[in-house]
Amino acid sequence: MKRQYSNSLSYRNAEANDSEALTAFTKNEFGERWLPSIRSGFSKIEIPIFLARKNDEIIGFACFDVVRNEKGLFGPMGTAETNRVKGGYAIRTLSMIGRKRIVV
Template sequence: MKKFDMLVKLYELPQLHTENPSLQANGIIIRRPMALDKDKVIHFIKTNFSTIWANECDVTFTNTPFSCFVAVKDNQEIIGFSCYDASGRNFFGPIGVKEEYRGYGLGKELLLRTLYAVREQGYAYSIIGMVAEKNAAFYQKSVGAVEIPDSYPGAYKDALGIESWE
């Protein structure tokens, strides 16, 4: 599977609606987790995605403010997450939405909320790290991201066991 990094112009992001009526009507909010949420967030990611992504998210809890967001249903269940400044400064990712909640725009909301936070730090561009080719259209359509040529494995070249990553 081909992978590459993508570049996003943060000064051309679509408008962010901090209160999405569709999500609110379904009891879904997007927020930064609290410190006491850390174990639940990491467990959610390990269970639904991968240990590698959980490790990256774990790093975001050392940043101030925490450089991740969670989507929570009815203030009980984590159903999605997104991170930045995990693999490196100004890198977006990972991001994930629980399978049964995909297709409703939640991924795009998490992406936008996170990229707006990156923009607030003063960046004009952001890097979406190690995008699988099958996911590139989502980033291109949602935020106009473009592939960075010859960017794999890029910043991840020294990661242990990268050859085995799916």
């Protein structure tokens, strides 16, 4: 699912070919502590990661069901420091796909 909010800002589900770029983004913005969760997400058939992109560059992400491979756990999530503003796309989308309970 892709949503375009302006000419330069969009949100979509991650795809397998996003792995390298998201790994680099995560490492540069937040260090290495979330990399195991990112790898866990990309190891699944349906990748439980949302991406925020601005001008085709990743500026944020949100994972679910990757921590301890447990359904219903949301996170990690992060936004580039230069782009931190009010959001909520990932939480709204999880609700739309039927999640009754989300633990952050």
